[in-house]
Amino acid sequence: DAGVTQSPTHLIKTRGQQVTLRCSPKSGHDTVSWYQQALGQGPQFIFQYYEEEERQRGNFPDRFSGHQFPNYSSELNVNALLLGDSALYLCASSHTLGNGANVLTFGAGSRLTVL
Amino acid sequence: GENVEQHPSTLSVQEGDSAVIKCTYSDSASNYFPWYKQELGKGPQLIIDIRSNVGEKKDQRIAVTLNKTAKHFSLHITETQPEDSAVYFCAASTHAGGTSYGKLTFGQGTILTVHP
Numbered sequence: 001d002a003g004v005t006q007s008p009t010h011l012i013k014t015r016g017q018q019v020t021l022r023c024s025p026k027s028g029h030d031t032v033s034w035y036q037q038a039l040g041q042g043p044q045f046i047f048q049y050y051e052e053e054e055r056q057r058g059n060f061p062d063r064f065s066g067h068q069f070p071n072y073s074s075e076l077n078v079n080a081l082l083l084g085d086s087a088l089y090l091c092a093s094s095h096t097l098g099n100g101a102n103v104l105t106f107g108a109g110s111r112l113t114v115l
Numbered sequence: 116g117e118n119v120e121q122h123p124s125t126l127s128v129q130e131g132d133s134a135v136i137k138c139t140y141s142d143s144a145s146n147y148f149p150w151y152k153q154e155l156g157k158g159p160q161l162i163i164d165i166r167s168n169v170g171e172k173k174d175q176r177i178a179v180t181l182n183k184t185a186k187h188f189s190l191h192i193t194e195t196q197p198e199d200s201a202v203y204f205c206a207a208s209t210h211a212g213g214t215s216y217g218k219l220t221f222g223q224g225t226i227l228t229v230h231p
Contacts, residue, residue, distance in 0.1 A: 004158070033218070035219075040224075041223060041224070042119075042121075042204050042206075042221030042222055042223050042224050043159065043204070043219075043221050044221070045218045045219065045220070048218060056218050058218070090158055090159070092158075103149070103161065103164065104149075104161070104219065105161070106151075106158035106159045106160070107158050108156070108157050108158045109158050
């Protein structure tokens with residue numbers, strides 16, 4: 001049973017460019033959350049998608065946007081990249097209802113470097 | 116919003132010793148407290164969690180204690196092994212009703228090194 005898969009694993013962009021990161025949730029999960037982890041820091045919540053809608057959002061600007069598809073996979077888009085956007089972007093999936101709710105399974109992340 | 120403080124930032128122990136990592140949180144509404152282990156190049160992996168209706172939970176060499184009055188919780192690892200070396204994160208969130216909101220607020224992490 002595959003866990004959470006993310007692509008690409010590494011990418012390099014320059015300031016002002018746009019990036020799209022992709023995530024496939026663990027089988028059986030219907031909710032996808034995105035986190036940004038700067039070097040040496042704990043992950044910070046960006047937003048969460050459920051039933052193809054953004055359900056919650058953290059303290060991130062509108063340059064960060066996302067999408068969830070009918071098969072529960074998700075994309076994170078970041079526009080007008082800044083140097084400070086360099087980080088590991090983590091996708092986490094969960095099941096919204098029933099036992100085990102709130103239990104997140106994380107992917108290995110996409111390492112974004114902005115030059 | 117929620118704020119989670121984690122201490123110590125680094126912890127070095129000898130194999131076989133115990134390790135304790137402590138976290139405090141600010142939002143009294145928080146009721147779910149997971150601990151994650153992150154190895155180099157990997158995403159965080161859940162190792163144990165506790166909900167607010169329980170004061171202690173144990174899983175083999177790992178235990179977590181929760182004091183809701185003082186708003187702090189701790190991770191205890193006994194009989195540490197070199198493979199326990201990793202970064203450990205505590206987190207807190209609010210589980211509202213019957214749905215998962217998945218918004219975890221993480222601590223800053225503890226780098227645990229277990230020396231053979």
